[in-house]
Amino acid sequence: MFLLQLRSELWKLFGKKRTYIGFLFFLLGQMAIVLLFRFGAGPARGMNRMLEANGYVARDFITSLTVATFMLFPIAYLLLPLYVSLVGGDLLAKEAEDGTLRMILSRPVSRIRLLFLKWVAGSLFAFVLALALGLSGLACAALFFPWGGLFAFAPPQVFRILDAASGWKYFLLAHLVLSLKAVTIMGLAFMFSCFNMKPAAATILALSYVFANMILQNIPFFSDYAPWFLTTHLDLWQMVFVEPLPWWKICQSFSLLIGFNTTFLVIGGLAFYVRDIKS
């Protein structure tokens, strides 16, 4: 029964056009970056210079993997939170706005079950969107750049050079870890959508919370407080490119994100449970 209901939620979610905005804009954004990098004079020259100044043969590392990886950073910072919170903010608030929530709840399904189903559907969307980000980036880059080694920046100020096989492994791992960021931000927007508010308000509140954290995290004098900001843990996917892989840090952030996700789901669930649904 759970799977049947989940299928119905997924059907509803993927039946909306707005669900595909993220996929579409990722593709457009990545294609624009790839075309600029391929045909623009400046960007490729800059990377060439950087690699060759360090003795590496640029043509071995200006590859589809490298291009897909450097595109990932700005998109994962800005666009990914936008699209997952758009969908997360819609999941319940849109039903309330459209007036379909009362009709759904008049069926023999508990509020908590409905809420959980929607959260699972939203999480699956966020997971697929994060993986699609990587695959579409790689596909766009593969149109103009050959397959080969990976040249990736790993904070702070260190870059990593990897052969194609290892590079692909780390690229995939980065996206798997990135999907946790997507699920968390979706969960945050979903929590707001459980309150009595419009979908757009839920989306904006979630984004405001994420960006406020990002601003605080990036103030140099606040570096001691970094572990207290959500975005510090959301950025754990970047750790994948650090040598040696700091598993302990990844596991720490992962543990705290479990706490954050539980909080978002429980607060949202409680608000939805005690809420008086009138329309």
Added chain:
Amino acid sequence: MIPHHRKAVATAALILAVGWGVAFAGYALAGWTNHTLEKFDAYVQSVDFARLSGDARIRAIDKLVRELRALPAEERRQGWVESPWSRWFATMNDQEKSHFAQLLAPDGLDRLAAAFGQLPDERRRLLVRNSVLRLNDIHTKLNPDAAPATGGLESWQMPADLQQKLITDGIKPHYEELTGEARVDFELFLEELQQMMGTTEVLRGRPFRQ
């Protein structure tokens, strides 16, 4: 508050407490598995290498290198400069020394050597100089009372003729000539060089600053 709402709030509080309990337990556990220089030193001190025999010695060497490699870059270099394994080294046979040196060879040594070989002389000179200065800086900080460096690798003052040899002939010929402890010392230099070549600082041609 309606009674069933009160129950819902209590259940939510309980779930939150359990959720954060699990989260903090995971956080603490992950922190505990963190590799630190203290843990590394403690491991080296805990093993009486001279008393081990056969495969146990090889396993101990393997674990030593694994622990060293798991340290963050900064601590790894510090641990390497400190070389707390000198006591072990004194009782290793040639085969074990060679195994130890082989394990410590930087990943992608061939790629590093090739990349270094592609660089112009001036850039190679800067990289060698910066790597030596940085190691010397770590060494001096760890041994503030030590006598001034006299020119051996052990004090991280690489002789000028060796520096010149590396600049003109590249890394590989010298590396292949070395054995035992000298190779282990040189591998630390290679690790530092690799680190330097992986930063944008040197790309901009900046000299080393203490």
